[in-house]
Amino acid sequence: MQEVLDFLKKCQTYYLATLDGDQPRVRPFGTANIFEGKLYIQTGKVKDVAKQIMANPKIEICAFNGQEWIRIQAVAVADERVEAKQSMLDSYPSLQSRYSATDDNTLVLYLQDAVATIASFAGEPKVIKF
Known part of the structure; x- marks a missing residue:
């Protein structure tokens, strides 16, 4: 899981895919944090992405480091725990001007049943499950 986090942080931006009904939606994200042995991402509850995840929690993330x-x-x-939200906000101080661990908007989500595949044109893919 640490290798996955390091990869995402090195890329700085990753792309998160959700479904909006039967229409795929993809958007750039930048938050990733390990808290209590789980990999978390963050968004705002008022955003469409949050509503899409609540309707169908299956997601995919993609990033490229060159x-x-x-x-x-x-x-x-x-x-919904304040501690999980605060851990993310502590990792990304720039978010603290828009989000708070105790507001009604901050949403942190951990990745469950995750399968990460790191690949290149040079070798065999590496699969990491967590």
């Missing part, structure tokens, strides 16, 4: 790419398929599970 030589390798990662694809992560997972189920996104909301964690």
Whole structure:
């Protein structure tokens, strides 16, 4: 899981895919954090992406670092605990001007049943499950 986090942080931006009814939606994200042995992402509850995840929690993440790419398929599970939210906000101080661990908007989600595949054109893919 740490290798997956390091990959995402090195890329800085990853792309999160959800479903909006039968229409795929993809958007850039940048938050990733390990808290209590789980990989978390963050968004706002008022955003369409949050509503799409609540309707269908199956997501995919993709990122490219210039030589390798990662694809992560997972189920996104909301964690409403203040401690989980604060851990994310502590990892990304720039978010603290827009989000708070105690507001009604901050949403942190951990990745459950995740399968991450790191691949390149140079070798065999590496699969990491967590």
